[in-house]
């Protein structure tokens with residue numbers, strides 16, 4: 001094994017590393033996954049859940065391209081919810097609670113079953129370089145392993161420092177060592193690095209909780225799933241529960257503030273704004289007497305419970321005392337206290353759209369190392385880095401996604417164009433074309449691309465083609481079929497819409513507010529079409545969205561086309577912005593540092609104004 005030259009070496013077996021390994025290997029690269037602990041491949045460091053708002057769309061996109069995160073989630077789910085169902089379909093977001101141990105086990109088994117993957121457990125402490133090209137890695141035992149490309153996915157482990165109250169100690173995650181050597185070498189090579197922080201709540205013994213004092217939070221009555229393939233749908237589910245903090249709990253927590261590393265200056269780095277610790281919430285929203293807490297089982301059979309909403313790095317005695325004052329937690333027993341962790345990251349403006357570093361050829365970064373937070377964000381970067389590492393060493397064209405094609409495209413473009421100074425998580429609001437980027441159509445958007453890459457297999461493409469064909473036929477049926485007033489008016493009356501006086505096309509009437517597919521299915525000709533063409537729920541949902549949102553979808557497509565025209569205006573490599581004196585000073589600095597590939601990307605860099613873009617367009621002869 002050590003004499004071999006790998007095509008791709010992936011450092012780290014978290015969400016990014018696991019997807020990178022699977023992608024590169026499935027495309028045919030001889031791939032080595034080196035990770036510090038083979039028992040923690042795909043470990044969920046924080047909450048045992050995948051998906052959620054905007055993140056659920058990312059998991060669907062990974063799946064549509066041929067990645068594994070969706071399949072693994074379906075196999076290990078204990079509860080499923082489609083969030084935001086009361087809003088438009090662009091906002092629907094799948095979320096699943098997972099069995100944490102099964103999730104990691106399924107990942108490990110999936111990778112073991114993937115051809116072309118070798119495994120090795122050890123800490124990578126450095127990179128092997130020849131000039132400005134990476135040619136392998138060095139481990140803590142001094143072993144040198146050669147590879148044509150290297151993907152770093154070190155997560156929260158680089159010089160990780162864990163804080164619990166006044167105690168601090170090195171670690172990449174509770175119970176695991178921090179990784180050293182890599183940051184120092186990269187900084188010597190000229191990379192910028194920074195520090196970020198994240199935190200996690202205590203885990204407790206479910207047998208010590210009184211659920212009768214909490215509000216049950218069941219999964220959906222008709223649970224769906226993540227993968228577009230034939231993965232299992234949940235037949236039974238485990239409930240979560242909700243409880244609340246109180247003024248008393250806040251007072252007890254405040255007693256520990258002087259020993260809090262957040263407030264006494266020990267933690268200097270910035271944490272995820274949208275996942276604040278409980279002490280942060282109390283401090284920032286001092287007038288709020290109560291905060292929600294979601295009590296989430298860690299699996300089917302384990303009694304361990306994740307206390308969502310109570311992330312904290314206060315001293316463990318303070319955590320314990322305050323938690324015992326929460327309704328239902330009066331007799332709580334701790335499994336593990338909450339903690340915060342600080343770690344190194346590398347500002348992602350140092351990367352190309354392929355996630356290859358600009359400084360060192362064939363070296364890729366993916367996941368939390370790029371300043372993101374979240375399993376989904378990490379996994380999608382891993383997938384893209386794995387794909388691109390394989391393509392590069394095979395001298396093939398790069399694979400990137402545009403902002404109107406995928407949340408993954410938005411994520412990577414945001415990272416490398418704007419950078420991030422606080423842990424970056426995805427939101428629907430970050431996407432300008434969110435009506436196009438829905439969870440229901442990720443397969444239609446991306447599976448043909450995944451198939452072309454050799455990642456998505458034939459069965460996946462066939463399923464997608466059948467769904468497309470059937471939903472288009474159903475939409476055509478609505479466009480071409482008329483309905484009589486006596487058939488349609490009862491529906492219109494029910495939704496308080498004006499009655500029709502003569503027959504009209506179904507498409508037009510179905511487009512009216514509050515008329516749903518369920519209403520249309522009560523019309524005989526519609527239900528006959530459904531049964532004779534054997535249409536399933538996915539097709540019904542797709543057709544409904546295509547009818548009801550056709551106006552919005554068309555409008556966004558027109559806007560996206562406008563953007564894509566700018567996308568086609570390429571800026572030559574090594575373009576010398578310094579010589580364009582009519583650019584603002586700030587634009588010259590930022591453009592020189594970020595080196596955008598297109599005018600469109602240049603226009604998204606903060607500090608680059610429309611007049612700077614006009615200067616560039618004139619210079620480039622447009």
Ligand code: FAD
Pocket residue numbers: 011012013014015016017034035036037040041043044045046047122123124125153154155156157158172173179180182198199200272275339340341366367368369372373374375378379425
């Ligand atoms: P990780 O999942 O961290 O995986 C890194 C992997 O690399 C590990 O397997 C490690 O063993 C391996 N590794 C590292 N260095 C080396 C090396 N030198 N040699 C070999 N192997 C190496 N996300 C949220 O969205 N919300 C939260 O509230 C949240 N809270 C968190 C709290 C804590 C305490 C932690 C630790 C993480 C939290 N996260 C949270 C982040 C989430 O866990 C990560 O975003 C996600 O796991 C990142 O995936 P990754 O693959 O980049 O890295």
